[in-house]
Structure formats: structure tokens, C-alpha cells
Amino acid sequence: MHKHHNKIAYLDDPQRNGGLTAEGLLDQLPIEQHHQVLDFGAGTGYFTLPLATRINRKVFALDRDPVMLERIQEKARAASVGNIELLSDELDDAELREQSLDRILASLVLHEISLLQPLLATMHRLLKADGQLVAIELEPKTGGGPKAPRLTSSGLEQQLSQAGFKVVKKFFPTESLYVIVARK
Numbered sequence: 001m002h003k004h005h006n007k008i009a010y011l012d013d014p015q016r017n018g019g020l021t022a023e024g025l026l027d028q029l030p031i032e033q034h035h036q037v038l039d040f041g042a043g044t045g046y047f048t049l050p051l052a053t054r055i056n057r058k059v060f061a062l063d064r065d066p067v068m069l070e071r072i073q074e075k076a077r078a079a080s081v082g083n084i085e086l087l088s089d090e091l092d093d094a095e096l097r098e099q100s101l102d103r104i105l106a107s108l109v110l111h112e113i114s115l116l117q118p119l120l121a122t123m124h125r126l127l128k129a130d131g132q133l134v135a136i137e138l139e140p141k142t143g144g145g146p147k148a149p150r151l152t153s154s155g156l157e158q159q160l161s162q163a164g165f166k167v168v169k170k171f172f173p174t175e176s177l178y179v180i181v182a183r184k
Contacts, residue, residue, distance in 0.1 A: 023050050025179075037051055038062060045075050049084075098125050106134070
């Protein structure tokens with residue numbers, strides 16, 4: 001559990017997102033009260049819980065780590081939030097219907113995926129015709145070491161385009177944090 005304690009503290013730290021709170025970032029995203037949303041790579045629920053209080057539908061929280069899902073469940077119980085469904089499978093194995101999601105939020109997780117195209121293809125299939133993928137990542141610093149994020153904003157834009165997405169918005173809420181909104 002000690003290993004997870006450090007990971008949980010890191011994932012819950014607003015400094016990870018350039019000091020912006022989850023609510024502050026969500027205020028800048030095209031997510032509305034009626035949307036069906038998937039928090040992909042939900043971690044500790046940093047975005048899951050604020051999303052669940054903003055929308056009147058179910059929020060799907062997908063993470064492969066059962067300890068992270070337990071953390072989300074604990075937080076949801078403590079906050080009396082009941083519209084979160086936890087998913088522990090890989091995205092293509094999750095019980096989500098094709099064209100069932102309005103938004104997929106992927107925060108600081110896509111850089112961890114070694115083969116991004118198959119995942120982006122699955123996300124594309126799960127989104128409704130006007131659905132959007134909202135990707136939040138860190139722009140790599142020049143000369144970064146081996147642990148530095150490896151997904152530049154231009155590289156992600158190219159990958160999204162290859163997967164059939166159209167980038168509709170790109171912005172930097174902080175100096176190094178970027179957000180790309182891509183429509184199906």
C-alpha cells in the first residue's frame with residue numbers, strides 16, 4: 001500500500017496540473033450537464049468526482065489499477081456522489097456501447113500508452129457522431145530525461161488526425177500543460 005500511497009498523493013496533487021484545480025480545468029472544457037462522460041485513466045478520481053457533480057448522467061471512471069478504483073469509490077461515498085460507474089477493464093473490453101459517449105476525458109495518461117492508434121480507434125468508435133475527446137498532457141521540455149513525458153502537442157494532433165479525429169481546439173492553461181479537444 002505504501003507504493004500506492006505515494007502514487008495517490010502524486011495523482012491528487014493540483015501541482016501535477018500546473019497548479020490548476022480540477023474544477024478550474026473543467027471550467028475551460030466543453031463538457032455540459034447532459035453529457036455522457038468517460039474519465040479514461042481516472043486514477044484517484046481527480047476529475048471523476050468534480051465531473052459527477054457537474055453532470056446529471058453517469059460518469060464512467062476507467063482505470064486498470066483496482067486500488068485507484070477503490071479510492072474513487074471511497075471519495076464518492078464520502079461526498080455522497082452516486083452517479084459514478086467504475087470500469088476496470090481495458091477500454092476495448094469495457095462494457096460501453098459504440099457511439100454511446102459524448103465526451104472522453106484523458107488527463108495525463110495518453111503519453112503512457114505505447115501503441116496509441118488502437119486506443120484512439122476504440123475511443124473514436126465509442127464516441128457519438130458529435131462526440132469529443134479531451135486530452136490533457138504535458139508538453140515535453142527540450143532535453144528532458146527518460147522520465148519526461150513523451151507526447152508533444154503536435155505529435156498528439158497528428159495521431160488524432162490519423163485516427164479520424166478533427167482537432168477543434170488547442171490551448172495551454174499553464175506554460176507546460178496543453179489541452180486538445182478533438183471531434184469525431
